Amino acid sequence: MKKVAVLTSGGDAPGMNAALRAVVRTSIYHGMEVMGVRRGYSGLLNCDFVPLDISSVADIIQRGGTILHTARCDEFFVPEGRALAFTHLREAGVEGLIVIGGDGTFRGALELEKIGMNVIGIPGTIDNDIPCTERTIGFDTAVNTVVDAINKIRDTATSHERAFVIEVMGRRSGFIALAAGLAGGAESIIIPEKPFDIHEIVATLKRGQERGKQHNIIIVAEGVSGAYEISKKILDISRLDTRVIVLGHIQRGGSPSAGDRILASKMGSAAVQLLLKGFRKRMVGIVGDEIKDFDLEWALSQSKEINMEDYILSGILAM
Ligand code: ATP
Numbered sequence: 001m002k003k004v005a006v007l008t009s010g011g012d013a014p015g016m017n018a019a020l021r022a023v024v025r026t027s028i029y030h031g032m033e034v035m036g037v038r039r040g041y042s043g044l045l046n047c048d049f050v051p052l053d054i055s056s057v058a059d060i061i062q063r064g065g066t067i068l069h070t071a072r073c074d075e076f077f078v079p080e081g082r083a084l085a086f087t088h089l090r091e092a093g094v095e096g097l098i099v100i101g102g103d104g105t106f107r108g109a110l111e112l113e114k115i116g117m118n119v120i121g122i123p124g125t126i127d128n129d130i131p132c133t134e135r136t137i138g139f140d141t142a143v144n145t146v147v148d149a150i151n152k153i154r155d156t157a158t159s160h161e162r163a164f165v166i167e168v169m170g171r172r173s174g175f176i177a178l179a180a181g182l183a184g185g186a187e188s189i190i191i192p193e194k195p196f197d198i199h200e201i202v203a204t205l206k207r208g209q210e211r212g213k214q215h216n217i218i219i220v221a222e223g224v225s226g227a228y229e230i231s232k233k234i235l236d237i238s239r240l241d242t243r244v245i246v247l248g249h250i251q252r253g254g255s256p257s258a259g260d261r262i263l264a265s266k267m268g269s270a271a272v273q274l275l276l277k278g279f280r281k282r283m284v285g286i287v288g289d290e291i292k293d294f295d296l297e298w299a300l301s302q303s304k305e306i307n308m309e310d311y312i313l314s315g316i317l318a319m
Contacts (some may be wrong), residue, residue: 003094007097036068126139147183175273206238
């Protein structure tokens with residue numbers, strides 16, 4: 001293989017740049033040319049290509065976001081759009097494409113593989129909702145960002161003896177909510193994977209108040225419902241007034257944690273090596289601290305379960 005292309009797509013995640021750096025430098029180390037595709041699949045349709053050399057990925061390992069930019073691309077959902085993308089890749093002499101993104105990005109890559117492109121997926125999303133990998137690039141940083149926010153909110157919560165409902169990202173999953181809630185010592189964690197009873201949340205709140213707790217943090221994953229709705233329900237049932245904070249896009253930004261940089265470096269390198277070995281429809285993942293690879297189609301048919309033991313533990317510790 002002489003030339004590979006790389007793109008970032010879907011929501012940005014801290015560590016995508018570290019993965020790009022690893023893809024570019026590992027490819028060059030093995031004597032291949034690398035082409036960057038800007039703005040995800042849109043860049044394939046518009047031939048928004050940029051050659052990448054060793055220096056073009058210098059000084060980015062510590063930067064959040066993605067130097068290639070990212071986008072969501074509706075034209076890629078239709079066969080004509082994908083056929084055009086494939087033609088552009090072939091015309092540019094690209095033999096293998098590495099995509100860094102979430103499950104949507106992987107689905108797009110799979111469609112491209114069906115019409116002849118060698119593709120490898122690197123899981124890059126803060127949501128951690130991709131099967132076959134214990135962690136996705138960006139998850140650790142996002143969780144740390146949320147924990148940092150919880151710490152600060154807890155200061156003011158304690159000063160005013162108030163309860164806060166904090167909404168965190170995660171799309172349809174509760175991975176960020178659970179990890180950040182456990183690490184931040186939240187009193188209640190509401191995630192889409194577990195039906196919740198608002199009366200139990202209120203009971204926990206009241207129990208805390210009765211034993212003199214000066215703060216109360218309720219974490220809600222965005223996939224459940226809005227934090228304002230939860231706050232209103234609490235008010236309706238108990239007359240307890242809670243403050244609402246929607247953390248929003250700050251969870252996507254920031255310098256990647258050491259863990260995300262290391263994960264991204266390992267995954268980027270592994271993706272290139274898979275192409276070199278002739279694999280064409282794989283995703284890389286981390287399982288038990290080891291980098292593994294899986295058939296992309298099979299991986300997308302799997303589901304990823306939340307760790308219910310962690311959920312139960314968070315409840316016990318927040319008593
Ligand atoms: P995140 O989880 O961070 O949101 P993602 O990769 O899941 O990232 P999506 O918006 O779902 O983000 O997908 C990114 C892009 O991948 C889409 O805009 C579209 O171009 C392409 N894509 C997604 N699903 C498909 C599909 N089923 N077929 C073809 N292309 C797809």
